[in-house]
């Protein structure tokens with residue numbers, strides 16, 4: 001599963017739209033999940049503007065949905081993982097995730113995706129912002145989109161310098177220029193995704209990822225369940241809530257709740 005992330009407006013949807021076209025030409029079916037950490041949970045409605053893939057709407061082998069995070073139990077990441085598992089289960093050949101990179105969300109992409117594609121533009125503002133956000137450690141492929149506007153060479157040079165300063169990784173993320181709005185370079189982006197996927201498989205990292213994710217997700221689900229249980233216990237048991245208020249002992253109260261049967 002490949003995840004595309006990047007600052008708002010860098011061209012992620014345009015790029016993913018072009019990737020869909022490429023994959024369809026090759027005969028593959030594809031599911032795209034677009035998540036927006038700033039929007040309320042939409043339960044599958046298309047957030048029109050954020051998605052530029054409508055031309056595929058009538059293609060039965062393309063499935064596109066978007067999800068907002070607000071109000072959803074556990075935020076975006078648990079819901080995203082569940083949705084991705086479902087889409088994989090439905091038998092789509094490729095599953096792609098698009099997430100607007102704001103704050104923590106790009107780290108969530110990396111936690112969920114096998115291959116994280118970070119989309120930058122020649123606008124220096126985005127690149128500095130992304131690099132600050134620790135994006136260097138999570139990117140498996142860098143795309144510098146909007147290569148048709150000035151400043152492309154500068155962003156690439158800046159990225160290379162940052163990469164040379166960062167701790168060496170076994171996989172060196174390629175930097176790929178694209179003009180997504182014209183479909184240029186999109187095949188190279190997909191080749192890079194496949195190249196990284198192959199690296200994961202041959203290095204044994206793919207299996208490691210599966211195991212680590214199952215563990216992380218279990219811990220997250222357990223935390224959510226415990227949170228719900230605590231909320232309910234305090235609502236349903238006025239004596240307990242009263243004691244908590246009097247003693248001011250959240251740790252002890254939490255342990256007591258978790259120690260209760262059922």
Ligand SMILES: Nc1nc2c(ncn2[C@@H]2O[C@H](COP(=O)(O)OP(=O)(O)OP(=O)(O)O)[C@@H](O)[C@H]2O)c(=O)[nH]1
Nearest residue numbers: 007008009010011012013014050100146179180181
């Ligand atoms: N000049 C230029 N504009 C582009 C290119 N690719 C996309 N755009 C334009 O950039 C704008 C944003 O594109 P989107 O694909 O919606 O960007 P996004 O990253 O998905 O945006 P959010 O989902 O809102 O974060 C649109 O007006 C696109 O037409 C490109 O290669 N060159």
Ligand SMILES: [Mg+2]
Nearest residue numbers: 012013050051
């Ligand atoms: Mg978008």
